[in-house]
Amino acid sequence: MQRILVNQTSIAQTRTENVESAPLEAGQVRLGVESYALTSNNITYAAAGFDIGYWHFFPSGTEGWGIVPVWGTAKVIESRSDQLEVGTRLYGFYPMAEELVITPAFAPGGFIDAAEHRAKLPLIYNQYTPTRSGNDDDDHLRAILQPLLATSFLIFDWLQDNAFFGADQIVIGSASSKTGLGLCKYLAEPADRAYQIVGLTSEKNRTFVEGLGACDSVLTYDQIDDIAQIPSVYVDMSGNTEVKMALHDHLGDQLKHSSAVGLSHWDHFAPAQKLSGPKPEFFFAPSQVAKRRAEWGPGEIEKQITAAWKRIAADASNWMDVKVYNGVAASEGPYHALVTGQADPKVSVVIRP
Structure with missing residues (x-):
C-alpha cells in the first residue's frame, strides 16, 4: 500500500x-x-x-x-x-x-x-x-468543493449569527482560496446586505478574484492602507502575520472582530504577536455545526450546507x-x-x- x-x-x-x-x-x-x-x-x-x-x-x-x-x-x-x-x-x-x-x-x-x-x-x-x-466528475467536484464551501457557509452563518459584529465592511484575507471565494459569494447573496465585501489577495491572483464578481472591491496585500476605516470584520484564510498586523494597525478600534480560519500562508505565520484592536479568535467549523445541531435539531444544518455548496458549485466550470x-x-x-x-x-x- x-x-x-x-x-x-x-x-x-x-x-x-x-x-x-x-x-x-x-x-x-x-x-x-x-x-x-x-x-x-x-x-x-x-x-x-x-x-x-x-x-x-x-x-x-x-x-x-x-x-x-x-x-x-x-x-x-x-x-x-x-x-x-x-x-x-x-x-x-x-x-x-x-x-x-x-x-x-x-x-x-x-x-x-x-x-x-x-x-x-x-x-x-x-x-x-x-x-x-x-460520474467521476461528481466525485471530483464534491471532494474539491464540499469541504471548503461547507466551511465558507458556516463562517457566513456564524457571522449572521453574530449580526456581523455590527460591521459595515467584511474583509476576507486570501480571497482567492476556495474557502475565501466561497465566503465572498455567500456574503454577496443577501439582496438587503448592509456591508461591503473587500477581498484581499496577491497581485498575481487579483484578476482572478475580480472575475468572481462577488467582492465590492479587491485589494492586494500592499494596499491595506486603502481599506476604508469603518467598522469592520476581518476573516483571515491565510495566517499571514505581516498582513494581519498591518490590517489591525490600520483599522485599530474600527476592527470589531478578527477571525482566523486557515493557514495557507503557513510560512508567514508567527504566533503570539501583539496586535492592535481585538485579539484574533480561531473559527472552528465543527463548533458551529454542533451549535446549530443543538438549536435546530439533527440534520437541518447538514441540509443547509448541502444546498449552499451545490448552489455555489453550480457555475464552478466558469471559475x-x-x-x-x-x-x-x-x-x-x-x-x-x-x-x-x-x-x-x-x-x-x-x-x-
Missing part, C-alpha cells in the same frame, strides 16, 4: 513510501481510495496538525512524519463487518494513501469510524456518507479547472505547489490512486 508522509515540523518535506497492508480484524473494513482532492485546506491541516489534532486521524507509526487528511471517495474492497458490504462507496475523510481500514458503525446519514483512536476527534471528520457509483493526476505518488508535486504558494487558484487538483 502506497502513502504520502509529511514532515510534521517542516511540512514542505514529503516522501512516498510503500507499506504492507495489515490484515483485517473482526468488525473492520478495508476501503480502496478511488479519488481525493488536494487544496489549500490540506495545507492548513498540516500546519495545524498538532494544535487542532489533524495528525491523529491517520497515525503513520513513523516518528516525526504524519499523514495529511484529504477529502474523497473510496470503495469497500474487503469486509469483516456486517454493516458494510464489499462494493459500497463512501465519501469522507481519508489519508493520502491507497487505502484505509475503518471500524464502521451506523450513524445518521451513513457511518462513522468507531476506531478507538478517533473517538475523541470531531464527529464531522469521522462521518462517512454512502454515495452512488457513476475552476480540474486537473486529474494518477497514482498516490503524483500527490507530491501539487502538494508542494500548494505549500509553497505557487498553485494556480483557478486549477483544482484531484488524485486518483
Whole structure:
C-alpha cells in the first residue's frame, strides 16, 4: 500500500513510501481510495496538525512524519463487518494513501469510524456518507468543493449569527482560496446586505478574484492602507502575520472582530504577536455545526450546507479547472505547489490512486 508522509515540523518535506497492508480484524473494513482532492485546506491541516489534532486521524507509526487528511471517495474492497458490504462507496475523510481500514458503525446519514483512536476527534471528520457509483466528475467536484464551501457557509452563518459584529465592511484575507471565494459569494447573496465585501489577495491572483464578481472591491496585500476605516470584520484564510498586523494597525478600534480560519500562508505565520484592536479568535467549523445541531435539531444544518455548496458549485466550470493526476505518488508535486504558494487558484487538483 502506497502513502504520502509529511514532515510534521517542516511540512514542505514529503516522501512516498510503500507499506504492507495489515490484515483485517473482526468488525473492520478495508476501503480502496478511488479519488481525493488536494487544496489549500490540506495545507492548513498540516500546519495545524498538532494544535487542532489533524495528525491523529491517520497515525503513520513513523516518528516525526504524519499523514495529511484529504477529502474523497473510496470503495469497500474487503469486509469483516456486517454493516458494510464489499462494493459500497463512501465519501469522507481519508489519508493520502491507497487505502484505509475503518471500524464502521451506523450513524445518521451513513457511518462513522468507531476506531478507538478517533473517538475523541470531531464527529464531522469521522462521518462517512454512502454515495452512488457513476460520474467521476461528481466525485471530483464534491471532494474539491464540499469541504471548503461547507466551511465558507458556516463562517457566513456564524457571522449572521453574530449580526456581523455590527460591521459595515467584511474583509476576507486570501480571497482567492476556495474557502475565501466561497465566503465572498455567500456574503454577496443577501439582496438587503448592509456591508461591503473587500477581498484581499496577491497581485498575481487579483484578476482572478475580480472575475468572481462577488467582492465590492479587491485589494492586494500592499494596499491595506486603502481599506476604508469603518467598522469592520476581518476573516483571515491565510495566517499571514505581516498582513494581519498591518490590517489591525490600520483599522485599530474600527476592527470589531478578527477571525482566523486557515493557514495557507503557513510560512508567514508567527504566533503570539501583539496586535492592535481585538485579539484574533480561531473559527472552528465543527463548533458551529454542533451549535446549530443543538438549536435546530439533527440534520437541518447538514441540509443547509448541502444546498449552499451545490448552489455555489453550480457555475464552478466558469471559475475552476480540474486537473486529474494518477497514482498516490503524483500527490507530491501539487502538494508542494500548494505549500509553497505557487498553485494556480483557478486549477483544482484531484488524485486518483
